[in-house]
Amino acid sequence: MSDLRLRRSVLYMPGSNQRALDKAKTLPADCLILDLEDAVSMEEKDLAREQVCAAVKSGEYGDRELIIRVNAPQTPWGEKDLRAAIEARPDAILMPKVSSPAVLESIADHLEALDAPDGIAVWAMIETPAAILNIQDIARASRDRRTRLTCFVLGTNDLAKDTWAQLVPGRVPMLPWMMFTLAAARASGLAILDGVWNDIGDVEGCRAECRQARDLGFDGKTLIHPNQLEPANTSFAPTEEEVRRARLVLEAFDRPENAKRAAIKVENRMYERQHVGMAKRAVTWSEAIKAKGQ
Incomplete structure (x- = not known):
């Protein structure tokens, strides 16, 4: 275990949806990923950034761990996202498509240049074939404190898209990549979170996948709907x-x-x-x- 922080349920919340951000204050999620990337359209990027940073600054989320997922630095929104996130001071910044240690080194340079407070950690989305092939080196980069890396988040949808692997029950096509990534995380003392369950209407399917991830050794699961919180919270708890x-x-x-x-x-x-x-x-x-x- 990388630390004692509970991360059983890690719920993505679209930063452009103010109602969702307000509702998140009452939900039994261990962590919230306030999203500026995939869940936000190009037209709403600026609005999402403003709303997410205001939410983090509000101090109204109790003991929930707050993470801001920014757009990649090379995108038109990346630099503004980083600046705003640093000012808001979340618990962590989630970086998309971390495919090599060089990405983490570049992010470290950006954070230093922007005088980011020491208390902001970096989480890394592992969602490309290149990331899987480079996973040991990416995990080892955490030994350089400049990177601030503390957690891996699997992006199983993106992995399926890029590899053509099918997201079938039991996830047999994904299991080698999942366990290789988990072993790399544990070897470097990192937390690791499973990818999302897409069928928000199938709560029992989500429960089965949470139990599988728990049995495999994951700290918790990323979620996309509040009805997935109970399956995650109960599945990642010892009986x-x-x-x-x-x-x-x-x-x-x-x-x-x-x-x-x-x-x-x-x-x-x-x-x-x-x-x-x-x-x-x-x-x-x-x-x-x-x-x-x-």
Whole structure:
């Protein structure tokens, strides 16, 4: 786990829709991505920028993590987006189509030139075939603090478009890319979020895909509709049975008679010392969710 921040549900909100931005203040989302890019038409880019930055500055979103997805620096809106986002001071800026470490280095140069506060992190959209091929180098770029990189966000729709892979149930065509990206993220201590579920009318399909992503090891899932929040929040939380068993494992290893043992039996299952970290993670996540009241 890269940190203790809950990112089970990460909801995209179109920056041009003021009603949606207002509604987001009441939704049980762990994070909000206030979007200036794909969800906003060219004619509404300026309006979206103004509304999103005002929303972030308002301080009316509680403990939700706020991320602004900007347009790429080379677009007509990119430079204005970055300047405005820096002034608004979100928790992170989400950069689209990060396909190589050079993109992160360029973004770092832009942020330094604009005197961006240290507290603004960078999240990277992983959504091109080139990004998958370069993923280890992109993840390693986070070791240079100038890049501010803390999280990968999979763009599965763009990956499907560029590779011709089908978004089928179970996502077999995507699984190698998903796991390769996840391994690179974990090796460099990054958080990683799954791509979106497109069928907003199929809540159970969304739930199944959330559970799959959770089983694969993702921190959470990006979402496009409020009815997807409950499936994400429940799927990315440890079950009561997992927490119960985790507590038993921690208690067992804490006993004096087990202090020097590398492996012990708990309820007819064998556990090694490496399972202690996994058990602590389950308990910590459970306590964080309870503290949040969800």
